[in-house]
Amino acid sequence: MLKTYNEDSFLIALVRAYFYPAGEDIYQNYFRENLNWDDVLLKTQEQGLSGFLYRCLKDKTLSPQIKTLRDELKRHYLHSVAVNTRIAQDAKIIVEALRGGGIAAILLKGLDLVWRLYGDIGLRACTDLDILITRRGLAAANGVLLSLGYKQPAAYDDFLRLSGPACLNSLVYKKDGGACPVHLHWHLVNSTWPIDYLTGKIDMEKIWGSAYCVSFEGITYSALAQRHLLLYLSYHVFNHHFDRLILALDIAKVLETYKDSLDWDLLIREAGDFGVLPQVYYSLKFISKNFKLDTPRFKKIEEILINAKNWSPTGLRPRCPCGATSRAAFIRRLTAAVLSQRDKLIVSSFDKKNAYKTSYFFYLMDQDGLLAKLRFILRTFFPSRYVMAHNLNISVDKVRFRHYLYRIKSNLVKL
Numbered sequence: 196m197l198k199t200y201n202e203d204s205f206l207i208a209l210v211r212a213y214f215y216p217a218g219e220d221i222y223q224n225y226f227r228e229n230l231n232w233d234d235v236l237l238k239t240q241e242q243g244l245s246g247f248l249y250r251c252l253k254d255k256t257l258s259p260q261i262k263t264l265r266d267e268l269k270r271h272y273l274h275s276v277a278v279n280t281r282i283a284q285d286a287k288i289i290v291e292a293l294r295g296g297g298i299a300a301i302l303l304k305g306l307d308l309v310w311r312l313y314g315d316i317g318l319r320a321c322t323d324l325d326i327l328i329t330r331r332g333l334a335a336a337n338g339v340l341l342s343l344g345y346k347q348p349a350a351y352d353d354f355l356r357l358s359g360p361a362c363l364n365s366l367v368y369k370k371d372g373g374a375c376p377v378h379l380h381w382h383l384v385n386s387t388w389p390i391d392y393l394t395g396k397i398d399m400e401k402i403w404g405s406a407y408c409v410s411f412e413g414i415t416y417s418a419l420a421q422r423h424l425l426l427y428l429s430y431h432v433f434n435h436h437f438d439r440l441i442l443a444l445d446i447a448k449v450l451e452t453y454k455d456s457l458d459w460d461l462l463i464r465e466a467g468d469f470g471v472l473p474q475v476y477y478s479l480k481f482i483s484k485n486f487k488l489d490t491p492r493f494k495k496i497e498e499i500l501i502n503a504k505n506w507s508p509t510g511l512r513p514r515c516p517c518g519a520t521s522r523a524a525f526i527r528r529l530t531a532a533v534l535s536q537r538d539k540l541i542v543s544s545f546d547k548k549n550a551y552k553t554s555y556f557f558y559l560m561d562q563d564g565l566l567a568k569l570r571f572i573l574r575t576f577f578p579s580r581y582v583m584a585h586n587l588n589i590s591v592d593k594v595r596f597r598h599y600l601y602r603i604k605s606n607l608v609k610l
Contacts, residue, residue: 202234206242207485209251210444214451214488232264243441245271246318276317282306282375283316286324287414289377292339293328300336301327301406301417303380304431310411311418312448319441323367323376329403330364330381337366340377345370350584353591360394362386363582383427386434387582389574390558396470421453422462429478430471436554437481447482450490459492463499473557476500576603 239248249268252261286306293300305321313319328336333355341347345368348354354366364382383402384394405420419427428449432442450457466472476497479490555575562568580594587598 202230202238205230205235206238206244206248206440209248210244210440210447211486211488213247213251214447214486232260236264236267239268240271241439243320243439244444246275246315246320247441247444250315250318271320272317275320278375279306279309279316279319279321281373282321282324283412283414285375285377286416287412288343289324289326289340290414290416292343293326293336296335296339298332298335298339299329299403299417301403301419303327303419303427307416307418308445308448311409312445312452316412319445321375323378325378325380327380327383329399333366333379333381336379340368340379343370344372344374345377348585349588349590349593350581353581353584357581360391361579361581362389362391362394363585364394366585367588383430387578387586388434388555388558389571389578393470396468398465398469401465421449421457422465425449425453425457425462426466426469426471426475429475432478432481433474433554433557443478443481443485446478447486447488450482450488454491457491459495463492463496466496467499472496473500473561578602 239245245268249265249272252265252268255261283306286302290300290302303325305319305323305325309316309319309321326336337347337351337355348366348368351366361382363385365378365380365385368377368379370377382394382399383397384390402419402423405423406417407420408415409418410416418424425446428442428446432446435442437443462475463472466475476493479493479496482488483490483493559568559571562571577599580591583594583598583602584591587594
């Protein structure tokens with residue numbers, strides 16, 4: 196009997212068919228379905244899969260209606276080629292300028308993934324250029340970008356003086372004339388949520404010590420080691436609440452590209468040391484459930500986490516004496532309920548509002564004790580002025596109470 200599909204499951208099945216081309220002939224099955232192809236096109240754009248879907252359909256024999264869809268996807272693909280080519284040109288200028296100034300730099304996310312994983316500059320759309328520098332290199336990197344015509348962010352002087360672990364560790368530089376924005380990072384943790392406790396756990400010296408040089412399209416740059424790339428993308432997609440399939444596809448491409456060279460033992464050990472093993476677990480679970488992709492060592496990671504004394508798959512960490520049976524029983528029941536809900540969300544990732552709740556709930560329950568959890572909630576609604584200044588592109592001294600009121604409103608809508 197023919198399966199019944201919808202637009203969401205079509206996108207997931209399409210990714211699955213890419214990794215398992217000898218499996219189910221989804222093209223014939225779906226094209227018999229009465230799908231809303233305009234909705235398919237819209238969802239494809241929202242999920243960042245336009246170029247990817249175009250390549251999947253490029254050489255297929257299609258009905259006239261689907262050919263129209265493919266032609267529209269081709270237009271988006273060619274647009275990505277043009278935009279990414281421009282970003283690559285900007286990247287070459289910036290990377291060479293930073294290198295000339297003696298500033299260590301690693302390309303993150305977008306363009307690096309296009310070159311290392313996809314092998315086609317139009318398959319993955321990019322919107323900006325993410326560069327990782329060291330914290331002590333911020334002033335020098337700022338000078339380089341200013342010399343290239345980029346505008347100094349309003350909060351630059353404030354962040355330059357900031358000391359100690361922070362949850363937000365980046366500045367955005369913009370330039371007139373159509374140049375792509377440059378997102379300058381000095382740590383892998385970058386969030387408006389108060390997760391600065393992770394900042395101290397992630398050993399940036401190991402990140403920099405394991406980075407290596409790669410060359411594409413005439414550009415030589417430093418890139419994250421394979422294991423650190425998987426850790427970072429897992430943390431990144433978790434923080435973005437699994438809200439776009441392209442972010443999960445990036446991780447699946449890492450598994451495919453480096454399946455014979457990933458050091459899983461070292462990856463698992465460092466993920467535990469860095470405090471991001473749960474994020475890796477859930478990212479692999481997402482890929483396993485949705486894409487049916489083999490995820491090496493997934494069971495080992497699950498076993499490590501479940502057997503850990505202070506961890507459970509929901510992020511709940513019971514910290515009571517063994518004799519506190521009533522509290523422990525309550526936590527177990529709550530853990531089971533939330534894990535069940537999380538599994539539903541992981542299987543169906545398109546509900547962004549619920550996915551946001553799930554990611555936030557994990558970090559909330561990862562705090563030690565009731566007071567820490569209350570403080571986490573308070574800092575969510577009332578973050579430091581540095582977070583507010585960054586989001587609003589103003590200096591810290593211009594942050595006002597009305598800005599916090601707007602943030603409270605926006606967070607309540609998401610929750």
